[in-house]
Amino acid sequence: MTTDELLGRKDTKLSFIVADDVDFICDSIESILKKGKHECLAKVNNGLQLLAEIEKAAPDVIFLDINMPEMDGLTALEKIQKQGLNVKVIMVSADSSTETKEKAIELGAIGYITKPFLPEHIETVIKTME
Template sequence: MSKVMIVDDAAFMRITIKNMLKKSPHEVVGEAENGRVAVERYKALRPDIITMDITMPEMDGLTALKEIMSINPSANVIMVSAMGQEAMVREAIMNGAKGFIVKPFKEDGILAAIDKLA
């Protein structure tokens, strides 16, 4: 069982991922609606796995990823991306993202990804 934090500016995406994880052994310990909040919450909650949206207001997912990796170089961050964000996904990978999923994704996709990192 892993502690998961969901970072997405869209409440819809957060609730969707949360619902998908309901049936898994993993526990959603926190959510954040932008990168800045995500970094704050990361420090406090120390989740095992983070799903990180890329396009967000205030602080985007890439910047948050970098900050989190500087706090904990072995943090498990899965980027939540969409077609058209290739350049940013690439940069995320170079900055230590453990992988990425592409919207729209299915329940088994995100569960498999989290299971793998758990």
């Protein structure tokens, strides 16, 4: 048994998908999470691409923007929940309205990060899942 195991520390590495129509945001989230040795399964630019990727891979967590072309994040979130997938969804959006946050949580998101974000915001959410 390792010291970490004796102290109750987990060595859980999460797999994730980032869905955002701004490549810089996808790359930023990926970079932050890879520092923690988490695995990026895909980066996509809209909800339709996200749904296709989820069929190929089963991520532990999805970082999901709301305003995207072809299929927005709230619609994608609703479809993910209807499929009954065991995946945690964290919304990452510039929309900071209470109404939108409440809608996302109502649809099943476990968290909501407002853009612009700091690396600590992403890290804090991930630590709650490890």
